[in-house]
Amino acid sequence: MPQAWNDALGALADKIAGTVSPSHPVALAVKNISSLDPGDVEAVRAGLEAKLAQHHFRVTRSATAETQLDVTLSESSSSYLWVAEIRAKENEGDEPEIAVVSVAKSSGAAGASTGATLAIQKTLVWQQSTKFLDFHETAPADGSGETLAVLEPSRIAIYSQTAGKWDLDHEAPIAQKAPWPRDVRGNFGDASGAAVLAMISGVTCTGSAAKGAQLACAGTPLTGDAAKASLIPGRETGEAALLKSKCGDAQVALASGNADWTQHDTIRGYLLRKKSATASGAALDLDGPVLSLTADGDGEARAIVLNLKTGNYEGYRVAATCGE
Amino acid sequence: MSRRLAASSATILFALPLVAAAMAKRPHYGGTLRVEIGAAVASLEPSTTPANPEETAARTEIDSLIYESRDADGTFSGAQGSGPFRISDWQPAKELTLAANEKFSGGRPYVDAIEIAMNRAAKDRLLDLELNKTDFAKIAPQDARHAAERGVRVSTSQPDELIALIFSAGSADKTTDAVREAVSAAIDRSAIANFILQKTGEPAGGLLPQWISGTEFLFAPLATPADGTAKAKELLGQNSSVPKLVLGYDSADPLAQAIAERIAVNAKEAGISITTQALPQGAAARSASLMQTDAVIARIGISSAQPGIALSNVLATAATITEVDASPLPSNANAQDVLDRERAVMKTHRIVPLDWVPQVYGLSARVRDWKPPAPGETWPFADVWLDPVPQASQ
Numbered sequence A: 001m002p003q004a005w006n007d008a009l010g011a012l013a014d015k016i017a018g019t020v021s022p023s024h025p026v027a028l029a030v031k032n033i034s035s036l037d038p039g040d041v042e043a044v045r046a047g048l049e050a051k052l053a054q055h056h057f058r059v060t061r062s063a064t065a066e067t068q069l070d071v072t073l074s075e076s077s078s079s080y081l082w083v084a085e086i087r088a089k090e091n092e093g094d095e096p097e098i099a100v101v102s103v104a105k106s107s108g109a110a111g112a113s114t115g116a117t118l119a120i121q122k123t124l125v126w127q128q129s130t131k132f133l134d135f136h137e138t139a140p141a142d143g144s145g146e147t148l149a150v151l152e153p154s155r156i157a158i159y160s161q162t163a164g165k166w167d168l169d170h171e172a173p174i175a176q177k178a179p180w181p182r183d184v185r186g187n188f189g190d191a192s193g194a195a196v197l198a199m200i201s202g203v204t205c206t207g208s209a210a211k212g213a214q215l216a217c218a219g220t221p222l223t224g225d226a227a228k229a230s231l232i233p234g235r236e237t238g239e240a241a242l243l244k245s246k247c248g249d250a251q252v253a254l255a256s257g258n259a260d261w262t263q264h265d266t267i268r269g270y271l272l273r274k275k276s277a278t279a280s281g282a283a284l285d286l287d288g289p290v291l292s293l294t295a296d297g298d299g300e301a302r303a304i305v306l307n308l309k310t311g312n313y314e315g316y317r318v319a320a321t322c323g324e
Numbered sequence B: 001m002s003r004r005l006a007a008s009s010a011t012i013l014f015a016l017p018l019v020a021a022a023m024a025k026r027p028h029y030g031g032t033l034r035v036e037i038g039a040a041v042a043s044l045e046p047s048t049t050p051a052n053p054e055e056t057a058a059r060t061e062i063d064s065l066i067y068e069s070r071d072a073d074g075t076f077s078g079a080q081g082s083g084p085f086r087i088s089d090w091q092p093a094k095e096l097t098l099a100a101n102e103k104f105s106g107g108r109p110y111v112d113a114i115e116i117a118m119n120r121a122a123k124d125r126l127l128d129l130e131l132n133k134t135d136f137a138k139i140a141p142q143d144a145r146h147a148a149e150r151g152v153r154v155s156t157s158q159p160d161e162l163i164a165l166i167f168s169a170g171s172a173d174k175t176t177d178a179v180r181e182a183v184s185a186a187i188d189r190s191a192i193a194n195f196i197l198q199k200t201g202e203p204a205g206g207l208l209p210q211w212i213s214g215t216e217f218l219f220a221p222l223a224t225p226a227d228g229t230a231k232a233k234e235l236l237g238q239n240s241s242v243p244k245l246v247l248g249y250d251s252a253d254p255l256a257q258a259i260a261e262r263i264a265v266n267a268k269e270a271g272i273s274i275t276t277q278a279l280p281q282g283a284a285a286r287s288a289s290l291m292q293t294d295a296v297i298a299r300i301g302i303s304s305a306q307p308g309i310a311l312s313n314v315l316a317t318a319a320t321i322t323e324v325d326a327s328p329l330p331s332n333a334n335a336q337d338v339l340d341r342e343r344a345v346m347k348t349h350r351i352v353p354l355d356w357v358p359q360v361y362g363l364s365a366r367v368r369d370w371k372p373p374a375p376g377e378t379w380p381f382a383d384v385w386l387d388p389v390p391q392a393s394q
Helices: A003-017 A038-054 B003-007 B011-020 B053-066 B122-130 B141-149 B177-186 B189-196 B225-236 B254-269 B307-318 B335-348
Strands: A026-032 A067-075 A079-088 A097-104 A111-113 A118-128 A134-138 A147-151 A155-162 A165-175 A186-192 A195-200 A203-208 A215-218 A240-247 A250-256 A265-273 A276-286 A290-295 A300-306 A313-322 B032-036 B085-091 B095-100 B113-117 B136-139 B153-156 B161-167 B245-250 B274-279 B295-301 B351-357 B360-363
Touching (some): A026 A038, A118 A134, A118 A147, A118 A265, A134 A186, A134 A300, A165 A195, A195 A215, A250 A290, B141 B254, B161 B177, B254 B274, B307 B335
Parallel strands (some): B032 B113, B032 B136, B245 B274, B245 B295
Antiparallel strands (some): A155 A165, A203 A215, A240 A250, A265 A276, A290 A300
């Protein structure tokens, strides 16, 4: 269970303990009206029972208990809300006491889909409310700690990890005279040492991402109207990436759906043989459009997704695994 | 920088071709977006005051297109034309043409221009959508179903406008808690949603919609109209005399009128006499009008998706009509703070939530990447593009 959930359940148990005495048994009923799946609901129930036990409550499912605790797992667009209605038998007829805690929705859980041949799995690496174009995780050989470089239209932000949490370490501005196109896109290119190459809407940006340094860009940005060739035969729309891996004799590729940027999207695996492309395995569902898909290491790609539920831009590592 | 970063040097060679791999999905630049609005905007000068709420709302939308930044108080700042568009032609109260700002810091908009025709009646806007004479127009929620049945492409926001019956401050002598609660119980909110709003709306129980607060389920109206009528009679049974109430509505708002008349019918079934009264346009919240009425039908737009801010603003609006604790919630208000305030206000029954309605927009087939604005946001025309080969449906 995520730590934030555990903390929220602790706070909810504290509020309940502040309302009723633990001297009598408590009948707990949990109702889910949120998008949490049954496994999560059971985890929340068990977590709450454990927290209540710490307050010396004896939890029962008997309707004759002195205190009825009806917990509803609800949600808003941005948070889960866990609402406890507390009814003491001695105050029957009165309005219940209500305790509520909220916990921000996290997209951190890994989603996976399996298929006959290709299984696609996504792992959330980074999310933020403002647009970003690409990201790169770094794990230096000297063990000095992981860093995460996030490419935005006007800067590269470097985050370092402390106790499992990314903190902004520094940023390197990107100098560009003309405004970027509205559909600005880009990705990291080569880098050796502190030198960085980024391609943003067809413009090459070079420089350093070290503290106090900046990147300079040269050229005229391209818009999305620029003509291009398709990577996957028969798929002229959507985002696509050719991976460096093979599945049997076929080259592996990933492609998004072809809806516009107001709709949910998918990433599906394809097997390329000669001039044909065959969809393989189940599609991976996403909460918003895939804005870019870039091949990474073997069998992996980086995807930037605009989550329509949260409004956040999200960066995922997407892995395609070849099965039998 | 890293092993992973270095490995991607080769990938960039084919990452670039991806830029245009998506010819249909990626935006297209060009074209003129045709927009029709009901308001007649007389001036775009910041020093002038709009004549009515409709003009105020339209000015906000236009300002968001021609100014680059918006202050915390909702006003726009900077130079006119610093936003994604600049004014290229302006005929007050008739037509406004905006041209794309090539130097906009957020990137040039996709469309070359926007033509905004003003003072277009709701029925004319609907007809022009049907005839493909316009690309974008707002539709009244009660007309959404009809529009869709006639082939108009309809876009609907989350429910973000509260229709409520609010007892006026001057009614305190006539309406006890029990009377107000009885009126609330007697109202058949589902009938309003199903018949008056033609299912483009949903019964409201709380002051914030479930999708914003996550706790509206706690205020769910009674299950059936019969339950509501019985509850109202039970509450009034303790009252020796039930006062006759006057319910006001905005004379320019046919939806408010229909709802007020429906409430009068519901109330009569519960033994409460309510007469309806049309109030001058935009006067529903003015104190002079409130002296003549015991309650009014109010339409309150939700201004933020943040529960604390949204509730504070709802209460501030309601406080112009009734006595209610409208002190702003602190910026760090948590879910419990918001719920506690909402429950305290709901217990007074001075604000009676009726139904939630969304904002409804009609779009032509060629409009792409349109997303209904969330509370507090404006029409995202800078992100909209026009498909040179429109899809039959989306």
